[in-house]
Amino acid sequence: DAGITQSPRHKVTETGTPVTLRCHQTENHRYMYWYRQDPGHGLRLIHYSYGVKDTDKGEVSDGYSVSRSKTEDFLLTLESATSSQTSVYFCAISVTGTNTGELFFGEGSRLTVL
Amino acid sequence: DQQVKQNSPSLSVQEGRISILNCDYTNSMFDYFLWYKKYPAEGPTFLISISSIKDKNEDGRFTVFLNKSAKHLSLHIVPSQPGDSAVYFCAADRDDKIIFGKGTRLHILP
Numbered sequence: 001d002a003g004i005t006q007s008p009r010h011k012v013t014e015t016g017t018p019v020t021l022r023c024h025q026t027e028n029h030r031y032m033y034w035y036r037q038d039p040g041h042g043l044r045l046i047h048y049s050y051g052v053k054d055t056d057k058g059e060v061s062d063g064y065s066v067s068r069s070k071t072e073d074f075l076l077t078l079e080s081a082t083s084s085q086t087s088v089y090f091c092a093i094s095v096t097g098t099n100t101g102e103l104f105f106g107e108g109s110r111l112t113v114l
Numbered sequence: 115d116q117q118v119k120q121n122s123p124s125l126s127v128q129e130g131r132i133s134i135l136n137c138d139y140t141n142s143m144f145d146y147f148l149w150y151k152k153y154p155a156e157g158p159t160f161l162i163s164i165s166s167i168k169d170k171n172e173d174g175r176f177t178v179f180l181n182k183s184a185k186h187l188s189l190h191i192v193p194s195q196p197g198d199s200a201v202y203f204c205a206a207d208r209d210d211k212i213i214f215g216k217g218t219r220l221h222i223l224p
Contacts, residue, residue, distance in 0.1 A: 031210055042120070042216035043158065043203060050210060059213065090157055094210070101146040101207030105157030 003027050006091050006106040014114050019078040021109050023091030031094035032074040033103065034066065036087040043090070049074055081113045117141050118206050120215035128223050133191040135218050137204030140185065144206040147180060149189045152201045194222050
């Protein structure tokens with residue numbers, strides 16, 4: 001267990017409302033990632049971070065923003081949720097600290113947008 | 115444009131036999147290639163990786179082969195066991211940006 005927790009684990013919200021998902025780690029790893037998993041699409045990278053205040057876009061970043069004001073927290077925000085953002089969201093951290101692609105994933109946050 | 119492709123959505127293999135999962139990629143600049151395994155309602159877990167400068171990596175029952183000229187990699191599981199039934203994701207890393215394929219669901223038959 002790399003000390004990674006996601007919250008909330010489940011959320012149901014309405015179209016147009018803002019939503020923030022939190023990823024928290026306890027071991028000060030530098031790299032953190034947000035993915036979404038959808039049937040037929042696999043895992044798609046939304047945003048990632050390589051340090052405090054250092055973030056970059058992934059494959060499907062439209063409609064999402066992120067913030068990393070502390071090493072341990074990486075927040076994913078949907079400013080105005082849409083039904084197409086109904087998904088399971090996974091946070092991941094790079095535990096090796098090097099460019100090897102090995103990630104440790106959280107248990108996921110299931111978001112339903114009605 | 116999909117950079118990492120897994121063209122087989124599912125695969126069924128008899129217990130004890132070899133499972134071969136395939137993955138193709140388009141970007142020759144990837145540094146590492148990885149395989150992840152996922153059970154329902156859990157996060158993916160890292161299985162095995164290979165550097166772009168190698169052509170084979172082995173870890174117990176799992177072996178990954180990389181064919182750079184064909185931009186193709188494969189995961190071999192020998193022998194296949196019931197607990198191997200899961201979704202397997204191929205992934206590729208370049209500059210810490212890690213891209214996944216759509217996954218292949220492996221069914222191990224008794």
